[in-house]
Amino acid sequence: MKHPEHNCDGEGRRSFLKKTTAITVLSIAPKALLNAGEQNEAIASFFEKAPIKLQINGKDYSLAVDPSMSLLDMLREQLGLTGTKKGCDQGHCGACIVHVDGQRVNSCLSIAVDNNGKKITTIEGLGQGDKLHPMQEAFIKHDAFQCGYCTPGQIMSAVACVKDGKANTPDEIREYMSGNICRCGAYPNIVDAIMEVKKSGQKI
Amino acid sequence: MDKNIFLNDDRVDGIEKVTGRAKYTADQRIDNIAYGVFVTSIIARGAIKNLLITEAKNSPGVLDIIFYQNCPPVPGYRPHDKELNKRGFEWQGLKVFNNNLVYHYGQPIALVVADTWEKAVKAAKLVKAEYITEAFETDFEKLRTDETKLKKIGEYKRGEPDAYKKADVFVEAEFFTPIETHNPMEMHATIAIWEGDDKLTVYDKSQGPKGTQSQLARCFGLEEKNVRVITEYVGGAFGASLRSWPNVPAAVIAAKKVKRPVKVLLNRRQMFSMVGYRPQSWQKIAIGATKEGKLVGITHHAVSNTSRYEDYREGIVNASQFLYDCPNVNTSYKILPLDLNTPTWMRGPGEATGAFALESALDELAYKLNMDPVELRVKNYAELHPVSKLPWSSKFLKECYDAGREKIGWNKRPTTPGLLKEDGMLVGYGMGGGVFGAGRGNAAVKAILKKDGTLTLQSAVSDMGPGTATAMVKIAEGVMDMPASKIRFMLGDTDFPPGPTQGGSTTTSTLGNGVSLVCDALKKNLKELAIANVASFKTLSADDIEIKNEQLISKKDGSARISMSELVKVTGKEQVEIIQESGRAAAEAQKYAMNSFSAHFVKVHVDPATGAVKLKQIVATGDGGKIISEKTARSQMIGGAVGGIGMALTEEVLIDHTTGKYVNDNLGSYHMPLHTDVPYIDTWFPNKPDPVINATGAKGVGEIALVGFAAAVANAVFNATGKRINKLPIKPEDLMS
Numbered sequence: 001m002k003h004p005e006h007n008c009d010g011e012g013r014r015s016f017l018k019k020t021t022a023i024t025v026l027s028i029a030p031k032a033l034l035n036a037g038e039q040n041e042a043i044a045s046f047f048e049k050a051p052i053k054l055q056i057n058g059k060d061y062s063l064a065v066d067p068s069m070s071l072l073d074m075l076r077e078q079l080g081l082t083g084t085k086k087g088c089d090q091g092h093c094g095a096c097i098v099h100v101d102g103q104r105v106n107s108c109l110s111i112a113v114d115n116n117g118k119k120i121t122t123i124e125g126l127g128q129g130d131k132l133h134p135m136q137e138a139f140i141k142h143d144a145f146q147c148g149y150c151t152p153g154q155i156m157s158a159v160a161c162v163k164d165g166k167a168n169t170p171d172e173i174r175e176y177m178s179g180n181i182c183r184c185g186a187y188p189n190i191v192d193a194i195m196e197v198k199k200s201g202q203k204i
Numbered sequence: 205m206d207k208n209i210f211l212n213d214d215r216v217d218g219i220e221k222v223t224g225r226a227k228y229t230a231d232q233r234i235d236n237i238a239y240g241v242f243v244t245s246i247i248a249r250g251a252i253k254n255l256l257i258t259e260a261k262n263s264p265g266v267l268d269i270i271f272y273q274n275c276p277p278v279p280g281y282r283p284h285d286k287e288l289n290k291r292g293f294e295w296q297g298l299k300v301f302n303n304n305l306v307y308h309y310g311q312p313i314a315l316v317v318a319d320t321w322e323k324a325v326k327a328a329k330l331v332k333a334e335y336i337t338e339a340f341e342t343d344f345e346k347l348r349t350d351e352t353k354l355k356k357i358g359e360y361k362r363g364e365p366d367a368y369k370k371a372d373v374f375v376e377a378e379f380f381t382p383i384e385t386h387n388p389m390e391m392h393a394t395i396a397i398w399e400g401d402d403k404l405t406v407y408d409k410s411q412g413p414k415g416t417q418s419q420l421a422r423c424f425g426l427e428e429k430n431v432r433v434i435t436e437y438v439g440g441a442f443g444a445s446l447r448s449w450p451n452v453p454a455a456v457i458a459a460k461k462v463k464r465p466v467k468v469l470l471n472r473r474q475m476f477s478m479v480g481y482r483p484q485s486w487q488k489i490a491i492g493a494t495k496e497g498k499l500v501g502i503t504h505h506a507v508s509n510t511s512r513y514e515d516y517r518e519g520i521v522n523a524s525q526f527l528y529d530c531p532n533v534n535t536s537y538k539i540l541p542l543d544l545n546t547p548t549w550m551r552g553p554g555e556a557t558g559a560f561a562l563e564s565a566l567d568e569l570a571y572k573l574n575m576d577p578v579e580l581r582v583k584n585y586a587e588l589h590p591v592s593k594l595p596w597s598s599k600f601l602k603e604c605y606d607a608g609r610e611k612i613g614w615n616k617r618p619t620t621p622g623l624l625k626e627d628g629m630l631v632g633y634g635m636g637g638g639v640f641g642a643g644r645g646n647a648a649v650k651a652i653l654k655k656d657g658t659l660t661l662q663s664a665v666s667d668m669g670p671g672t673a674t675a676m677v678k679i680a681e682g683v684m685d686m687p688a689s690k691i692r693f694m695l696g697d698t699d700f701p702p703g704p705t706q707g708g709s710t711t712t713s714t715l716g717n718g719v720s721l722v723c724d725a726l727k728k729n730l731k732e733l734a735i736a737n738v739a740s741f742k743t744l745s746a747d748d749i750e751i752k753n754e755q756l757i758s759k760k761d762g763s764a765r766i767s768m769s770e771l772v773k774v775t776g777k778e779q780v781e782i783i784q785e786s787g788r789a790a791a792e793a794q795k796y797a798m799n800s801f802s803a804h805f806v807k808v809h810v811d812p813a814t815g816a817v818k819l820k821q822i823v824a825t826g827d828g829g830k831i832i833s834e835k836t837a838r839s840q841m842i843g844g845a846v847g848g849i850g851m852a853l854t855e856e857v858l859i860d861h862t863t864g865k866y867v868n869d870n871l872g873s874y875h876m877p878l879h880t881d882v883p884y885i886d887t888w889f890p891n892k893p894d895p896v897i898n899a900t901g902a903k904g905v906g907e908i909a910l911v912g913f914a915a916a917v918a919n920a921v922f923n924a925t926g927k928r929i930n931k932l933p934i935k936p937e938d939l940m941s
Binding site for chain 1: 217223224225227228230231320439471668670835843847870871876885
């Protein structure tokens with residue numbers, strides 16, 4: 001049986017990125033650079049920070065980011081928006097879900113630089129100032145969490161669930177929300193919270 | 205933001221959690237932080253011959269690579285080195301970077317520290333190791349019968365051993381449970397900050413900040429007061445943070461070495477190989493009864509796995525000794541060391557595994573006796589604890605049976621399996637009982653009444669999710685007779701008075717007692733202050749004064765009256781402070797057995813075409829004594845049931861025995877229950893205060909919420925299909941064969 005060299009997180013993504021970065025560089029880089037950068041590694045280092053502009057929670061940002069950085073790590077480590085959680089970093093759990101141009105996205109699977117020009121909404125931008133979003137209120141009312149760690153992702157997914165018209169029955173909600181894992185097992189209360197927001201007919 | 209917009213029983217930290225403001229360990233923003241990423245072994249047993257780090261060290265942003273050859277001396281790793289380690293303390297668990305030995309696949313062998321996480325990840329993959337490999341053993345099923353490899357842990361005997369054999373009717377069966385992991389949604393993380401040579405601040409995902417503080421102080425030879433552990437929020441734990449894993453010492457060692465704060469965050473794969481788990485088990489149980497259903501004898505043997513470097517044990521056979529009234533009981537328990545990481549306590553540790561066997565076997569016995577399974581349990585209801593012969597401080601399990609039967613619609617349960625169908629699905633009903641110890645430990649709580657009339661309570665506990673602060677505020681609300689909105693409970697910082705570790709369903713009991721006592725002490729203190737400082741109270745004694753509605757009032761005629769906030773102002777102080785220690789349960793408690801109890805009732809559908817099992821209805825009932833906060837207690841019961849669904853139907857860690865590697869070490873392959881697996885869950889509590897355990901009467905529900913649930917599912921599956929599955933998780937193929 002063939003073993004991987006070693007276990008460390010993000011291995012596959014990083015090597016993928018190096019390759020794709022190299023391809024991008026080949027297509028856009030001036031000749032001088034190509035001569036200088038014989039190896040992928042050198043190119044990756046040269047382009048250590050890539051400029052992007054995007055809007056997050058209604059605010060414009062011009063950032064320089066590591067091309068290998070995920071949207072999740074950019075939000076958390078670079079901008080301090082730690083409301084979005086890292087639950088697996090592999091797209092399995094949904095704790096990192098944010099809205100990108102109105103669509104729910106696992107931010108751990110989205111490369112930060114791919115979000116140039118996009119509009120991002122995170123849990124921090126869901127309410128209006130101190131006023132909670134109806135889904136946040138419903139989660140509190142129905143005790144739709146215990147530890148609260150998966151909650152930002154659940155709420156972002158729940159808002160998308162109602163907006164996408166997939167909150168008509170409890171079973172429809174369960175299906176739509178099945179990418180959001182809650183280890184504390186608050187699922188029944190989450191379904192209750194979403195049903196209530198849906199039934200209230202509030203614009204969200 | 206005004207928290208009063210919510211009903212009184214909403215969580216006090218709800219707004220923080222739904223807005224993303226709640227700070228879990230890895231969320232803490234620390235200046236100049238560096239990131240540590242583990243390199244892990246790819247052999248299951250042997251030693252590192254050579255670690256090749258040059259390439260990684262030259263990788264951009266790398267500050268250091270720490271491994272056994274350059275790890276600074278850690279006092280706790282050398283218990284016999286009198287100079288380094290005066291107290292003779294030994295770090296329990298894997299001594300990360302202590303030597304070149306490899307005890308299991310996925311063991312941390314180096315920590316790459318870099319100035320960004322991305323750079324650390326990149327460099328970690330450049331570290332190469334050459335190993336000396338040794339033969340290893342990871343196959344529990346293959347080895348569990350090899351007596352030369354087993355370690356005897358305990359034996360128990362009451363009456364005649366194996367008396368079941370002489371009974372009118374008996375069942376004998378073997379049970380198998382796999383390795384199960386906690387995998388809380390928050391992965392383990394530690395941030396270590398040295399504030400000088402002898403002063404350390406650590407942010408850590410811990411169920412017991414005081415315990416972590418004490419361990420770290422002793423391990424690194426520091427004064428306990430110079431170690432501060434902060435755990436503001438815990439993103440679930442279920443036992444996984446009852447002790448410290450390699451991330452804790454590694455972060456501390458690294459921060460010292462690179463002279464910068466270091467954050468070590470495990471990845472999901474490492475959550476399997478560096479954090480403990482519920483061990484794999486084999487059990488053999490036999491139960492005999494008279495024709496009338498009176499138990500004659502129970503025999504219960506169990507083996508579970510441990511690691512090669514620690515003996516982990518749990519009470520798998522314990523409940524069989526005392527949950528039911530039975531004159532003859534014998535049990536034995538052994539452990540099998542394997543080349544795996546050490547298991548640890550996982551929700552309902554031991555009991556959850558044992559109850560699967562006991563409660564399934566009782567169900568089988570009920571069919572043999574042609575008796576209702578609940579009636580069989582009622583017939584053998586223990587009024588006295590069968591081991592200690594003591595009365596229970598409180599026990600309302602019969603009430604749980606009754607409520608469960610009624611709510612699930614037990615009368616619809618077919619007495620002959622495999623006959624009832626609904627929408628083309630086979631229908632089955634099942635139940636299982638659970639039990640866990642209840643108790644009370646030490647806690648200290650500080651109360652601070654400010655002149656604005658707000659009350660702050662502080663204790664160095666953490667809350668992994670059940671809602672400790674919410675329950676404590678409710679207790680204080682009741683004792684102080686003041687609105688919850690004016691009470692704040694602060695936790696998660698060892699600068700607060702010492703609080704208990706959150707585990708074994710004892711927090712509400714232990715800490716609640718502390719909160720109750722400190723509020724009583726505060727009231728007494730306020731009365732004394734009023735008598736000393738307020739003219740109209742001068743002639744009164746403390747007994748003449750009551751505190752109601754935030755006011756001190758003369759009981760006699762109400763003529764003397766002052767608000768608590770006014771009283772603080774009159775004394776000329778900013779605030780009135782008091783610390784109260786609360787001890788273990790009193791001598792009175794020694795006269796009683798103390799347990800929480802549960803009974804789980806489920807209805808399942810089994811698809812006759814595929815064998816897929818789906819939970820359709822769940823009723824979880826639990827005698828946890830007085831329920832302090834119904835909303836959060838209900839959520840705990842629901843959460844336990846969901847954990848039980850995982851245990852029964854989906855969760856199993858698989859090992860590749862050719863390498864010793866966990867095969868499904870991610871959340872895509874290790875199947876925890878999802879939204880689609882969980883129906884509505886009804887809960888019910890007798891809600892009767894335990895008169896002995898503590899001042900509030902609360903016993904705790906965290907463990908009983910899970911214990912016995914898997915058996916309820918297995919019993920319902922039998923009721924639906926006539927197939928008795930004694931190996932967890934129950935898979936569709938088990939039902940199709």
